[in-house]
Amino acid sequence: MDTNDPVREARLLVEWLRGAAGRYAWSDETDASAPRAPTPAGRPTAAGAGGAAGTTRAPVGAGIGGAAPTAPVPAAAAERDAAAPPGATTPSGGPDPFDALRADADQCRRCRLCETRSTVVFGEGPRRPRLLVVGEAPGADEDATGRPFVGKAGQLLTKMLAAIGLAREDVYIANVLKCRPPDNRPPEPDEVAACRPFLDEQIRLLDPELVLALGNPAAKALLGTDRGITSIRGQLRTLADGRRVLPSFHPSYLLRTPEAKRESWLDLQLVARTLGLSLPSRPSADERDE
Numbered sequence: 043m044d045t046n047d048p049v050r051e052a053r054l055l056v057e058w059l060r061g062a063a064g065r066y067a068w069s070d071e072t073d074a075s076a077p078r079a080p081t082p083a084g085r086p087t088a089a090g091a092g093g094a095a096g097t098t099r100a101p102v103g104a105g106i107g108g109a110a111p112t113a114p115v116p117a118a119a120a121e122r123d124a125a126a127p128p129g130a131t132t133p134s135g136g137p138d139p140f141d142a143l144r145a146d147a148d149q150c151r152r153c154r155l156c157e158t159r160s161t162v163v164f165g166e167g168p169r170r171p172r173l174l175v176v177g178e179a180p181g182a183d184e185d186a187t188g189r190p191f192v193g194k195a196g197q198l199l200t201k202m203l204a205a206i207g208l209a210r211e212d213v214y215i216a217n218v219l220k221c222r223p224p225d226n227r228p229p230e231p232d233e234v235a236a237c238r239p240f241l242d243e244q245i246r247l248l249d250p251e252l253v254l255a256l257g258n259p260a261a262k263a264l265l266g267t268d269r270g271i272t273s274i275r276g277q278l279r280t281l282a283d284g285r286r287v288l289p290s291f292h293p294s295y296l297l298r299t300p301e302a303k304r305e306s307w308l309d310l311q312l313v314a315r316t317l318g319l320s321l322p323s324r325p326s327a328d329e330r331d332e
C-alpha cells in the first residue's frame with residue numbers, strides 16, 4: 043500500500059485523532075484485549091520478555107568496560123533468561139555478549155538509583171529489531187515487573203506501534219535509565235552519564251535500522267542536543283556512525299497532551315516510511331466486531 047497516498051493518509055489521520063475503535067486506531071483508554079498487529083514479513087519475531095533471542099549474532103564484545111559479569115544474575119533476570127532458547131552462547135561457547143550485558147546491568151550499582159530500585163529494567167524485544175524504541179526511565183509499573191513500558195504509557199505505545207503495523211514483540215524497547223528514579227523525577231545528568239554505556243552497548247549489539255527516541259531525555263542522550271523535543275521531533279537524524287535516530291513525543295506526554303497526537307502520527311508515518319513498512323489497511327466491520 044502506498045504510504046504517500048494523501049487520501050489514505052488523511053483518513054488514517056482522522057481515525058488516529060479520533061482514537062476510534064478500529065484495530066489500528068488508539069485512544070488514551072487501555073484496551074488490553076486489542077488484537078495483535080501483523081508481524082512484518084521477513085523479520086524474526088521476538089521471544090520472551092527478557093529479550094530472549096529469536097536469532098543470535100556473532101560475538102562483538104563483552105559488557106561495559108569489556109568486563110564479563112561474575113556475580114549471579116538476580117532472580118528476576120534469571121527468570122527472564124529461562125525463556126532464552128538453548129544455545130544462546132557465542133560460537134566459542136562463551137556467554138552471549140547481550141546476555142552478559144544484561145547480567146552486568148542486573149548487578150549495576152554505578153549510580154544512586156540502585157539504592158531505591160526494585161528491579162533493573164534492561165529492556166525487551168528481539169535481538170535483531172528493525173526498530174529500537176528508547177524512552178526515559180522505568181516508572182512504578184516497570185520497576186515492579188522488570189519490563190519496560192508496561193504502564194498506561196506503555197499501553198499507548200503498543201497502540202502507536204500497531205497503528206503502523208508493528209507488534210510490540212517486533213520492536214526492542216528500552217530506556218535511557220535502567221532503574222526507576224524515585225517518585226518518577228527526571229533523570230539527573232550524572233545518572234544518565236553512568237547508565238549511558240548500557241544503552242550504547244544495546245544499540246551496538248542490537249544494530250537496529252532506526253532508533254525512535256521518545257521524549258526529551260532520550261533525544262538529548264542520543265542526539266547530544268539541548269533543544270527541546272517539541273522543536274526537534276519528526277526530524278530524522280543520521281549520526282556519525284550512520285545510525286538513524288528519530289526524536290518524537292513520549293507516550294506519557296501524549297496522555298497529558300492529546301492534541302500532540304497529530305505530530306506523533308506524522309512521526310509514526312515517518313517511521314513506517316523509513317523502514318519501508320506498509321500501513322495496515324483499515325479493519326473491516328467484521329474485524330472491528332471481533
Ligand code: SF4
Binds near residue numbers: 147151221233236237
Ligand atoms: S540507572 Fe543505570 S547506572 Fe544507575 S544503577 Fe541503574 S543500571 Fe546502574
